[in-house]
Amino acid sequence: MITRRYYTMSAKLSLKTLFCHLPVLLLLFFSACKNDELELVKENENISSGADFIKNNYQLSLFSAAIEKAGLYEQLNAAGPFTFLAPSDAAFNAYGIFRASDFDKMNPDSLKMLVQGHVLRQRVLLQDIPVNGIDVRYATLAGTQVYASLASNFGGDVSRPINTLYYNGALVTRKDVQLTNGTLQLLNKVMKYSRGTVQDWLNSRAEYSIFVSGLKKFGLWDKLATKGPYTVFAPTNAAFTTAGITAEIIEALKPEAYNGNRLFGGYILDERHFFISDIDILYYFGNPTIYLKELENDIWCTQLTVNRENDKTLNYGLRLKKSRTGSSFTTSIARNKDMATMDYLTDNGLVHSSPGVIARLTDARK
Amino acid sequence: MSRLRIQQLGFCLIALLLITGCSKVEYLKVDSPAYLRVFNNLNYEKTLDGKDQEVPFLAMLIDPVMDEKGMPVSTAILGDFLDQRAPYAPPYPSHVGNSTSVNNPEYPGKEDVLVAPVLNGFDLSSWAQVPSGKHRIVFMFRPKNTVPFFNLEPRLKTKVLIDTIIVLQEKEVYTLNVLQKDYQSKKNGVLLRHENFYKLPLSDSLVYVNFYNLSAKGYWEADYIEKGGNIGSKGALGDGIRDRMNVFYSLYRKTSTESMLSNYSGKYLGEIKRNTGEPDVSPYYSFPLFADPLSNGIHTNIWQRLDLLAPGMDPYSKPYSGIDKTTDNNWAPISCFSNGTVPLDYIRGDENYVLLPNMIVNIHSGIYNPRSFATVNTIEIVNGKAYLTTIQRKYAAPIYK
Numbered sequence: 001m002i003t004r005r006y007y008t009m010s011a012k013l014s015l016k017t018l019f020c021h022l023p024v025l026l027l028l029f030f031s032a033c034k035n036d037e038l039e040l041v042k043e044n045e046n047i048s049s050g051a052d053f054i055k056n057n058y059q060l061s062l063f064s065a066a067i068e069k070a071g072l073y074e075q076l077n078a079a080g081p082f083t084f085l086a087p088s089d090a091a092f093n094a095y096g097i098f099r100a101s102d103f104d105k106m107n108p109d110s111l112k113m114l115v116q117g118h119v120l121r122q123r124v125l126l127q128d129i130p131v132n133g134i135d136v137r138y139a140t141l142a143g144t145q146v147y148a149s150l151a152s153n154f155g156g157d158v159s160r161p162i163n164t165l166y167y168n169g170a171l172v173t174r175k176d177v178q179l180t181n182g183t184l185q186l187l188n189k190v191m192k193y194s195r196g197t198v199q200d201w202l203n204s205r206a207e208y209s210i211f212v213s214g215l216k217k218f219g220l221w222d223k224l225a226t227k228g229p230y231t232v233f234a235p236t237n238a239a240f241t242t243a244g245i246t247a248e249i250i251e252a253l254k255p256e257a258y259n260g261n262r263l264f265g266g267y268i269l270d271e272r273h274f275f276i277s278d279i280d281i282l283y284y285f286g287n288p289t290i291y292l293k294e295l296e297n298d299i300w301c302t303q304l305t306v307n308r309e310n311d312k313t314l315n316y317g318l319r320l321k322k323s324r325t326g327s328s329f330t331t332s333i334a335r336n337k338d339m340a341t342m343d344y345l346t347d348n349g350l351v352h353s354s355p356g357v358i359a360r361l362t363d364a365r366k
Numbered sequence: 367m368s369r370l371r372i373q374q375l376g377f378c379l380i381a382l383l384l385i386t387g388c389s390k391v392e393y394l395k396v397d398s399p400a401y402l403r404v405f406n407n408l409n410y411e412k413t414l415d416g417k418d419q420e421v422p423f424l425a426m427l428i429d430p431v432m433d434e435k436g437m438p439v440s441t442a443i444l445g446d447f448l449d450q451r452a453p454y455a456p457p458y459p460s461h462v463g464n465s466t467s468v469n470n471p472e473y474p475g476k477e478d479v480l481v482a483p484v485l486n487g488f489d490l491s492s493w494a495q496v497p498s499g500k501h502r503i504v505f506m507f508r509p510k511n512t513v514p515f516f517n518l519e520p521r522l523k524t525k526v527l528i529d530t531i532i533v534l535q536e537k538e539v540y541t542l543n544v545l546q547k548d549y550q551s552k553k554n555g556v557l558l559r560h561e562n563f564y565k566l567p568l569s570d571s572l573v574y575v576n577f578y579n580l581s582a583k584g585y586w587e588a589d590y591i592e593k594g595g596n597i598g599s600k601g602a603l604g605d606g607i608r609d610r611m612n613v614f615y616s617l618y619r620k621t622s623t624e625s626m627l628s629n630y631s632g633k634y635l636g637e638i639k640r641n642t643g644e645p646d647v648s649p650y651y652s653f654p655l656f657a658d659p660l661s662n663g664i665h666t667n668i669w670q671r672l673d674l675l676a677p678g679m680d681p682y683s684k685p686y687s688g689i690d691k692t693t694d695n696n697w698a699p700i701s702c703f704s705n706g707t708v709p710l711d712y713i714r715g716d717e718n719y720v721l722l723p724n725m726i727v728n729i730h731s732g733i734y735n736p737r738s739f740a741t742v743n744t745i746e747i748v749n750g751k752a753y754l755t756t757i758q759r760k761y762a763a764p765i766y767k
Contacts, residue, residue, distance in 0.1 A: 130510075134417055155598075229418065273418050285412040286597035293415075324589060 051076040062092040065100035070112040080181035083120035094340035116142035151284035169275035169343035199224040218260025229273040230349035263364035279306035399495035400534035401482035404473035407545040411594030424448040425515040445473035457758035498536040546582040572652040575743040577638040602718040603698040609640040632681035655740040670702040688716035730764040
């Protein structure tokens with residue numbers, strides 16, 4: 001009996017003791033879990049923010065200089081998120097800018113517009129652009145829009161991926177560079193946008209004066225200020241002079257003796273909004289690389305051919321075809337291999353500079 | 367003690383009954399319904415010329431309520447995300463189970479609405495119930511995204527494609543086609559067809575098919591490249607067919623050595639005329655389900671080949687070969703084989719056909735797996751593309767051993 005009581009007491013004691021020591025035990029229990037060897041995943045410290053990344057990249061030294069001269073360095077290093085559509089130095093070289101000091105010749109506001117026009121207000125990765133989307137528009141910091149066109153796969157076949165992406169006709173040669181405040185897409189061309197209409201664009205550039213006077217002569221000029229859209233292949237004065245069409249000849253020309261549509265109308269595609277890259281993109285959807293469009297009230301067609309070189313630059317050839325079928329052309333061909341002089345975007349269409357003509361006076365004589 | 371517990375339990379039970387007894391199930395019901403199925407036939411290709419045009423991705427509004435500016439604020443029936451139609455409209459609304467996209471290749475398609483019952487043996491679960499009578503029906507362009515129509519920004523809810531009135535009779539079956547009426551002027555319209563297959567004494571041992579050419583006026587005359595005739599696998603049909611064509615059919619046995627059934631080779635079936643204005647039902651033509659003498663009367667593996675030929679030609683006198691993609695709009699072959707996606711690689715040198723699914727439905731039914739069923743089919747040709755709609759009778763559920 002005594003023994004039993006002793007045992008009971010002992011049990012009571014041990015329980016009490018246990019409760020007393022519980023906090024200590026718990027403390028021991030938790031501290032035992034501590035493992036000093038544990039290594040957490042370290043964040044990558046090599047990702048920098050946009051403006052810093054561009055500054056530290058030798059391929060983007062001119063874009064970096066433009067950012068600094070435009071006074072946007074701080075803004076573009078801030079939280080964002082942004083998408084930097086960064087033209088490479090080679091792209092700026094083609095645009096006529098070889099060193100940072102060349103930006104000094106530009107109007108500061110234009111420079112700011114140029115830089116802001118190359119930065120989107122959001123992070124747009126390749127995967128964010130709709131599959132096989134054409135002319136998907138994104139807003140830039142300049143308040144303008146850029147047109148993204150993406151050929152995701154060949155003919156809608158998901159097993160044949162392509163992922164060729166253009167912004168305003170400029171090819172993205174390196175996609176989705178991660179930045180702390182967005183992403184960077186490397187362009188092979190400077191995107192060009194001018195406020196105003198196609199007419200304003202042509203009017204403000206003296207090297208197209210013969211083309212302008214020709215359009216005025218044949219009543220094709222006024223429509224270029226309307227809604228459109230228009231795609232204009234504008235021959236330079238040099239091109240016309242080489243083809244024997246000078247300002248004096250245009251001045252003396254009798255409109256009734258010539259077919260104005262054939263002489264000047266072939267350079268204008270009404271109600272079309274074509275970047276040169278569109279022909280390349282649509283080729284992947286089964287379209288031919290040759291585009292034909294009849295002149296107004298005529299069987300003659302403007303023929304646009306686009307070729308992609310091995311270095312992925314695009315060039316175009318423009319011809320005047322005497323009927324949709326067959327192979328009868330005028331003798332002149334306008335070829336442009338200078339990517340920097342294509343894809344001038346305006347508010348009612350696009351202008352592509354043309355170093356040649358497609359029709360001479362003899363082709364259009366009635 | 368125990369009595370108290372029993373009382374408590376009883377109280378709880380009564381409370382439970384009182385609470386649950388109040389719930390009322392609201393059954394959806396359409397009074398005096400008509401049955402409607404809608405297809406968006408405005409097919410398009412991605413071409414340079416079409417790049418800047420409005421994409422025909424539609425929202426269908428039946429009896430909409432518009433505000434004073436003509437902006438729709440609500441609608442009695444909404445068929446949203448109405449995409450261009452799929453090549454095959456199956457007998458059952460299986461689109462809903464076959465994709466995660468909101469894009470609807472037909473109405474009702476993926477919409478969760480009351481559907482038509484079995485009428486005269488035909489399962490009409492691909493037709494939606496809509497109230498009979500006179501309705502204003504509006505098709506509006508909508509942007510191609512996943513935002514429901516009434517959640518779109520106001521500026522995106524203004525582009526009307528068609529605004530018209532249709533009259534539906536009670537317990538009648540209708541197919542509404544949104545289509546292009548003129549290729550050059552781009553004029554669009556609708557065609558409401560009052561179907562009659564469920565009223566006809568159709569045999570269940572014959573496969574029926576009728577034809578419509580709902581192509582736009584001037585499509586076949588238009589330039590081949592400009593209309594995108596070469597894009598996609600449209601074969602010779604991509605260039606369009608003439609307004610009046612004859613249809614010939616051949617039946618093939620699908621075995622290791624492909625063979626045409628000798629009695630069913632290049633047989634004349636009927637005529638197909640371009641028609642986008644008259645809602646007439648074309649006559650149904652038929653061929654036997656078990657045309658193959660080697661079949662066991664339960665299952666057959668034959669498939670169908672249709673040749674659309676200009677009057678004066680027949681399958682053996684046509685001056686074109688199977689590799690010609692442009693046939694002067696005189697010939698367009700259609701192969702109804704397998705599920706419509708498996709190419710026929712064994713007919714060598716034959717590349718210009720359009721592929722559609724087999725008109726005969728082979729499916730597990732009763733103790734037979736598979737068992738072949740005769741169906742009622744409609745083939746519609748729209749601007750270089752062919753569409754097959756198959757209607758099947760209700761059949762016995764499969765029995766698994």
